Amino acid sequence: MSEKKQFGFTTAILHNDRQKPIEHGSLHKPVHTSVAYGYTDARQLASVFQGKEPGFRYGRQGNPTVAALEDKLTRMEDGVSTLCFATGMGAIGAVFQGLLRAGDHVVSSAFLFGNTNSLWQTVGGQGVDVAFVDATDVANVAAALTPATRIVFVETIANPRTQVADLARIGQLCRERGILFVVDNTMTTPYLFRPKSVGAGLVVNALTKSIGGHGIALGGSLTDTGEYDWSNYPHIAANYKRNPPAQWGMAQLRAKGLRDFGASLGPEAAHHIAVGAETLALRMERSCANALALARMLEADPRVAAVHYPGLASHPQHALTNELFRAAGSLFSFELSDGIDCFDYLNRLQIGIPASNLGDTRTLVIPVAHTIFYEMGAERRASMGIAESLIRVSVGIEDTADLLADFQGALPSL
Ligand SMILES: *Cc1c(COP(=O)(O)O)cnc(C)c1O
Numbered sequence: 310m311s312e313k314k315q316f317g318f319t320t321a322i323l324h325n326d327r328q329k330p331i332e333h334g335s336l337h338k339p340v341h342t343s344v345a346y347g348y349t350d351a352r353q354l355a356s357v358f359q360g361k362e363p364g365f366r367y368g369r370q371g372n373p374t375v376a377a378l379e380d381k382l383t384r385m386e387d388g389v390s391t392l393c394f395a396t397g398m399g400a401i402g403a404v405f406q407g408l409l410r411a412g413d414h415v416v417s418s419a420f421l422f423g424n425t426n427s428l429w430q431t432v433g434g435q436g437v438d439v440a441f442v443d444a445t446d447v448a449n450v451a452a453a454l455t456p457a458t459r460i461v462f463v464e465t466i467a468n469p470r471t472q473v474a475d476l477a478r479i480g481q482l483c484r485e486r487g488i489l490f491v492v493d494n495t496m497t498t499p500y501l502f503r504p505k506s507v508g509a510g511l512v513v514n515a516l517t518k519s520i521g522g523h524g525i526a527l528g529g530s531l532t533d534t535g536e537y538d539w540s541n542y543p544h545i546a547a548n549y550k551r552n553p554p555a556q557w558g559m560a561q562l563r564a565k566g567l568r569d570f571g572a573s574l575g576p577e578a579a580h581h582i583a584v585g586a587e588t589l590a591l592r593m594e595r596s597c598a599n600a601l602a603l604a605r606m607l608e609a610d611p612r613v614a615a616v617h618y619p620g621l622a623s624h625p626q627h628a629l630t631n632e633l634f635r636a637a638g639s640l641f642s643f644e645l646s647d648g649i650d651c652f653d654y655l656n657r658l659q660i661g662i663p664a665s666n667l668g669d670t671r672t673l674v675i676p677v678a679h680t681i682f683y684e685m686g687a688e689r690r691a692s693m694g695i696a697e698s699l700i701r702v703s704v705g706i707e708d709t710a711d712l713l714a715d716f717q718g719a720l721p722s723l
Pocket of ligand 1: 395396397398399422425464468493495496515516517518527528529667
């Protein structure tokens with residue numbers, strides 16, 4: 310490990326596959342499409358099944374191409390191990406399916422990705438009680454804890470209103486109480502922030518977004534940072550306790566979250582994501598710089614009522630952002646002044662594309678209340694601080710001057 314540590318972020322990703330021999334000197338781990346893995350000694354097959362030696366058995370539980378990506382993600386997050394899933398929601402769903410039972414309690418940030426919010430409503434119907442709190446202040450998290458609280462769940466920078474969770478203090482609280490702290494790092498990516506540094510036990514990444522980065526493959530992951538002591542977790546089944554406690558959580562998540570529910574990442578998608586990850590740092594540098602330039606320009610314009618971006622001095626968690634993250638991210642949202650129709654504005658953009666994704670190389674825009682947050686209704690939107698005219702911008706890597714001209718040119722003259 311010490312020899313690996315000396316590499317920078319991008320060098321480590323580029324050279325990670327070659328830490329293990331690859332067929333024919335190939336520089337990329339090949340796309341292995343085989344579903345089954347044959348053994349010349351049937352005893353060895355049995356021993357792989359019994360977890361006594363490593364090996365692949367059936368594609369739903371693991372695949373060599375996916376495993377190479379998992380290794381890279383572990384490296385990126387400075388973790389212990391990673392499990393990949395077909396989507397980011399597959400990864401978050403696995404936390405519920407693999408670790409929670411009826412009667413358990415979860416404290417979650419109220420400022421959440423829309424589908425995660427929906428998932429927490431679903432688990433409510435299945436006996437897991439979720440308390441939603443304003444996680445920008447650790448006091449709200451502390452007040453919501455009960456003896457049945459198993460997990461505290463937050464996003465680093467919330468999508469779309471960009472609230473920043475009180476990450477270090479929540480991590481400290483969870484450590485004191487022996488509670489598993491799960492951080493969705495999608496908006497920051499391991500390039501801007503490592504949740505391990507604030508004591509997160511599990512890190513979620515929606516690989517679909519900036520890590521894959523080109524909008525051509527869905528994927529998600531859970532990384533065990535090694536920060537949580539699994540011997541404190543009450544629901545680890547005896548089957549998954551055969552190895553040292555450091556491995557218990559992931560053993561149960563692999564079986565109960567991935568194998569039983571089947572949201573497995575395919576090898577082609579894993580390959581696309583692994584290639585995308587090679588340029589994560591370069592793309593984040595450009596898209597974060599573009600986001601800051603756009604947010605500053607719009608904030609200074611009288612035709613814009615509000616801009617929400619943690620890189621702006623006006624943002625409530627601007628100081629915290631500077632302490633925690635390498636940059637303030639590639640996503641911001643804004644509200645046009647009264648009387649300017651957000652649909653007309655979006656239709657005048659020539660570069661920003663109305664589309665529902667983020668972390669793409671291209672700049673994507675979406676009217677939040679009418680699309681991704683439509684289903685939750687006006688009341689919950691208001692409680693999350695989401696104005697009906699809010700526009701979310703996922704900033705791409707286009708030339709800065711072109712983006713500035715596009716977003717300014719689409720504002721109507723007053
Ligand atoms: C997109 C997203 C997810 C879900 O990822 P999918 O791959 O779309 O399932 C989870 N969390 C955050 C913060 C996201 O932006």
